[in-house]
Amino acid sequence: MSERWKKWVTGLTPLVLLAAMTVLFLRFGPLGVFRASFPPIEELTIERIRLPEPDLMEISVVNGGPEPVTVAQMLIDEAYWPFEIEPGHTIPRLRRATIRTRYPWVEGEPHEVTLLTSTGLTFSAEIEVATQSPAPNARYLATFTLLGVYVGVLPVLIGLLWFPFLKRIDRKWINFFLSLTVGLLIFLGIDALHEAFELQERVADAFQGVGLITLGVLGAMFGIVAIGRWLRRRPVAAGLSQRLWVAYMVALGIGLHNLGEGLAIGSAYSVGAISLGAFLVVGFAIHNTTEGLGIVAPVAKERPSLWHLVTMGAIAGVPTIAGAWIGGFNYRPDLAVFFLALGAGAVLQVVWELGRVIHRESKAGWMMPLNAMGLVAGLVIMYTTALLVVA
Numbered sequence: 589m590s591e592r593w594k595k596w597v598t599g600l601t602p603l604v605l606l607a608a609m610t611v612l613f614l615r616f617g618p619l620g621v622f623r624a625s626f627p628p629i630e631e632l633t634i635e636r637i638r639l640p641e642p643d644l645m646e647i648s649v650v651n652g653g654p655e656p657v658t659v660a661q662m663l664i665d666e667a668y669w670p671f672e673i674e675p676g677h678t679i680p681r682l683r684r685a686t687i688r689t690r691y692p693w694v695e696g697e698p699h700e701v702t703l704l705t706s707t708g709l710t711f712s713a714e715i716e717v718a719t720q721s722p723a724p725n726a727r728y729l730a731t732f733t734l735l736g737v738y739v740g741v742l743p744v745l746i747g748l749l750w751f752p753f754l755k756r757i758d759r760k761w762i763n764f765f766l767s768l769t770v771g772l773l774i775f776l777g778i779d780a781l782h783e784a785f786e787l788q789e790r791v792a793d794a795f796q797g798v799g800l801i802t803l804g805v806l807g808a809m810f811g812i813v814a815i816g817r818w819l820r821r822r823p824v825a826a827g828l829s830q831r832l833w834v835a836y837m838v839a840l841g842i843g844l845h846n847l848g849e850g851l852a853i854g855s856a857y858s859v860g861a862i863s864l865g866a867f868l869v870v871g872f873a874i875h876n877t878t879e880g881l882g883i884v885a886p887v888a889k890e891r892p893s894l895w896h897l898v899t900m901g902a903i904a905g906v907p908t909i910a911g912a913w914i915g916g917f918n919y920r921p922d923l924a925v926f927f928l929a930l931g932a933g934a935v936l937q938v939v940w941e942l943g944r945v946i947h948r949e950s951k952a953g954w955m956m957p958l959n960a961m962g963l964v965a966g967l968v969i970m971y972t973t974a975l976l977v978v979a
Contacts, residue, residue, distance in 0.1 A: 606903050608829075624823075625817055630657045630705055633792040634680070635700060636714035636919055638721040639693055647687040647701060647713075651679040652792025658706040664691050665699055682794055691729060693718045722857070726915045732854055732912040739853065740846045740908025743873045745901045747880015754888035762888050763946060764962040768883035769838065770942050771966020776879075777935035781805070783848065790921040793976035804929025808844065809937040812837065832896065834941050835886040839900040840939040841905040842879045845931035848924065850911020855919040870877050886945065 631653030645664070649658045658678045662671045671689040679685045693699055695718055702712040722728035722947040754765060781801070786796025883900050910926070946959060 591771075606680075609749040616654065624857070629654055630707060630709050631793060632657050632659070632703060632705065632709075632711040633790070634701065634703070634711060635684075635790075635792075635921055637713060637715050639715075639718060640723060642720070643690055643692050645689050645691045645693060645701075647703075647704070648678065648684065648794075649687065649711075650684045651681055652794035654681060654793050656680050658686070659703050660706045661704040662689065663702040664686065664689070664703065665846040666702075666878035690863065695719060704751075706883075707773040722916050728916065729913070732857075732916050732945075733909050735857070736850055736906075736912045737852060737886045738873065739912075740876060741901070741905035743876035744842070744880045744883070744905040745898075746873075747877040747882075748879045748884055748897050748901050751884040753869070753896065754884060757888075760891070760958060762885070762955070764958050765881070766769030766942060766946050766963030767959040768966040768969070769885045770946070771963040771968075772882045772940055772970050773838070773841065773879055773935050773939050773942070773966075774969050775970035776842070777932045778941065778972075780845050780848055780928045780932035782934065783852070784925050784932065787921055787928065788925050789849045789931050791925055792922070795922045797922070800922060800926045805933035807938070808930045808933030812840070812934060820906070829887075829890060831886045831890055831945070832892055834938070834945055835883055836903070836935075837901060837938045837941055838886065839883050841931070841934035842882065843933045844903040844927070846879075846904065847911040848928035848931045850908040851915040851919070851924045851927060852911075853908075854912035854915025854917075855924070857916060876905075878969055878973060886942065 633649065633650050633652050636648045636652055638648070640646060649659075650653075656678050660668055660677070661672055668903075669689055669691060673685055673686050673687045680871065687703075691699075697718050697720055700712060701717040704710050715946070722731070729910060739925050754762065757765075784801050785798075788801060790799035791800065880901065883904060884897070914923070
């Protein structure tokens with residue numbers, strides 16, 4: 589046997605033995621005794637309730653438990669109600685199903701849905717405000733697109749207009765605004781993590797919400813480092829200065845954060861849990877305009893082309909539109925948690941890169957009073973503008 593084959597055999601042998609042991613345990617092990625002695629462990633997560641048209645209700649469920657679950661009955665507002673379920677009443681582990689029923693739901697009223705399994709366990713969810721769910725048609729696509737433009741794209745582009753101002757100030761104030769950008773990003777990163785940990789409670793246990801957060805945060809951080817080093821060796825990145833590269837990373841981090849923000853906006857809009865008044869749009873616009881300032885601060889003393897500025901604005905703002913589409917038409921808690929964690933990880937990695945720039949260009953680094961004031965100012969600005977967003 590050649591050395592190459594020996595390498596593969598020695599590498600795959602433990603995996604083959606592990607697979608064989610697992611099969612033997614599942615088929616001939618003591619599981620049958622335990623199953624006969626104890627009741628099955630069932631878990632059913634109601635991910636979303638849609639109201640696609642009057643008198644029609646759709647419930648999306650996922651089985652996150654170790655055993656198949658059979659949905660036997662359904663109660664709506666404490667009354668038993670007939671239903672249809674696809675692909676079948678018995679839902680295998682990690683599989684999804686859609687339940688449909690004709691029910692005269694009332695616009696603006698709350699409704700409670702309870703699923704009863706064949707073993708007698710119940711799983712419930714509530715519609716806080718009944719309203720017809722958006723369908724993926726031209727009208728709602730345009731609605732979510734405009735919402736993403738108003739909330740994410742235009743505010744970021746408006747924030748980029750601070751670039752001429754930043755070009756005219758002294759170096760010490762450039763470092764101040766770099767520090768302010770770090771404060772903005774720290775707030776965004778912690779906010780995304782907070783939302784992810786809150787939302788992971790709605791994720792089926794089998795999909796491990798905390799694990800998704802860990803994967804998203806670390807995956808984004810190390811992924812950005814790896815992609816950055818790879819791109820720096822490519823011809824396309826040869827013309828990018830260190831500062832312009834950092835500015836692109838800031839835009840990417842903000843874009844991933846805004847993707848999660850769009851998910852939240854779209855999903856809330858689809859269930860009538862968000863007020864779409866002018867005050868809300870204005871609040872988001874003011875809040876997100878500061879992100880444009882954070883993008884241009886690293887390149888304040890350079891001359892990036894208009895194409896670079898527009899591209900960075902698009903990277904930061906356009907994901908809000910995509911998030912609104914996904915959240916409005918096909919919202920899933922596990923994906924939302926993962927995207928929020930990606931945004932948090934990307935933002936934290938960009939904070940590290942900006943911190944290196946500040947320490948390289950300012951002798952005292954964060955010990956400079958002006959730099960420390962900038963960081964605190966960034967946190968205060970994000971906190972203050974967040975108070976304007978009432979959802």
